[in-house]
Amino acid sequence: MSAEKWEDNEEIKIFREYLRIPSVHPDIDYTACVEFIKRQADSLGLPVDVVCPAVKSKPVVIVKWLGEQPELPSIILNSHMDVVPVFSEKWTHEPFSADIDEQGRIFARGTQDMKSVGTQYLGAIRLLKASGFQPKRTVHVTFVPDEEIGGSLGMAEFVKTDFYKQMNVGFSLDEGGTSASDVHHLFYAERIRWVLKLKLGGTAGHGSLLLPNTAGVKLNYVLNKLSEFRESQVQRLINDKSVNIGDVTTVNLTQLSGGVQSNVVPPLFEAIFDMRLSITLDLVAFEKQIRDWCEEAGGGIQIEFTQKEAYVAPTKMDDSNPYWIALKAAIDELSSYPFGRYSGVNAACAALGLLPINHTPILLHNHNKCVQADSYLQGIGIYKELISLLY
Structure with missing residues (x-):
């Protein structure tokens, strides 16, 4: 036609x-x-x-x-x-x-x-x-x-x-x-939508040094943990054909900001994650896991949920x-x-x-x-x- x-x-x-x-x-x-x-x-x-x-x-x-x-x-x-x-x-x-x-x-x-x-x-x-x-x-x-x-x-x-x-x-x-x-x-x-904002504070200084507890190191740790969780949901979709996107939890890094210039280790990075949580996910346990990862990363991370829908x-x-x-x-x-x-x-x-x-x-x-x-x-x-x- x-x-x-x-x-x-x-x-x-x-x-x-x-x-x-x-x-x-x-x-x-x-x-x-x-x-x-x-x-x-x-x-x-x-x-x-x-x-x-x-x-x-x-x-x-x-x-x-x-x-x-x-x-x-x-x-x-x-x-x-x-x-x-x-x-x-x-x-x-x-x-x-x-x-x-x-x-x-x-x-x-x-x-x-x-x-x-x-x-x-x-x-x-x-x-x-x-x-x-x-x-x-x-x-x-x-x-x-x-x-x-x-x-x-x-x-x-x-x-x-x-x-x-x-x-x-x-x-x-x-x-x-x-x-x-x-x-x-x-x-x-x-699915339940959460928007997670992390403000990761750390040691600032010259880019030529290996400073401890930098914001970048903390960001890397938390990002890796969230990425591992994300991959578990990807694998679930691949391995179980009865499961579709509405049955899994999605986690995506959507915004990243921070830094002042290329040779300065900044005191702060900010990361925002869009999350759509499965209705079968234990919300209390999942939030605790996020907070635990932030502590394991070295602390000094401000956690804010700019959107946090209830079940x-x-x-x-x-x-x-x-x-x-x-x-x-x-x-x-x-x-x-x-x-x-x-x-x-x-x-x-x-x-x-x-x-x-x-x-x-x-x-x-x-x-x-x-x-x-x-x-x-x-x-x-x-x-x-x-x-x-x-x-």
Whole structure:
């Protein structure tokens, strides 16, 4: 199918318009995203609220589809507006051009994480409203800021507001991941994110000397220990084919700073590690291990967790969860779309994550992110069926 044919599809046009908004970190101006969502809500005849729970520059946008029985617990269809930084030289297409190639692949930052989901929700609602469907429960389609940097001034603050409490949320659909096969993955839990900052103090002096207890030596020791732990998780993935990335703990050095000039041993190095902890990991024991390694390195290391999420139990996928029963019924009806399950989303309420785009490599924050136009449109149909049976 030619790119020209995809370009004429109304849902693809809407998706591409959203992708072209460069809501990229750092220092995002969300104004264009908010205006885009307002226009889409207006086209659906649905009201919009914009709430800034922490600061004015971090808006949460809520599109409301009132249910026939608004006293029932409502449903949230959640997505985030922000995307991670790009390295344009690594892309074959401009990262915010939303180009379509002859194979029907749409290239842009946000195609998978996660602007696609936001516009797929709206596309599904468009189909449902056109068919005359009216939900029993109220549906809230939420678009939140700053998910890619932890959401501390976005969703984390929004759920504390009276506005959120009045929404009476019972269940949420949220972010998932693409599938390279014909199976769609359903996410029922989330790894715990910790951001570890180490300030490693040590003996300073001339670069020609072998000084004791330098910041560099301490950094090397702790980095080696964390790297050994990281390698154990890599080997687990390699050796156990039943394990996937959601079942292991990831540790990555993401920022390193320090030093004054090339011939001076500095008094301080600073290192930041991004960690995504498995829900089966003993968090208390793991933190103690980190602190022990810092002492073994020679002490004088300041340990700070700039983000330290608490454990959240996985969403139950059994008869005790009425939303799961409804969702499973919908999935069973979608027999032509096989579903698998693994780790993914957490929330204060019951939550499951889904990105209904298959036959697509999982690119996450990689370069050249893309989705197939036909798979994107198929996903709108999947959401249509899921939403209709959740109510």
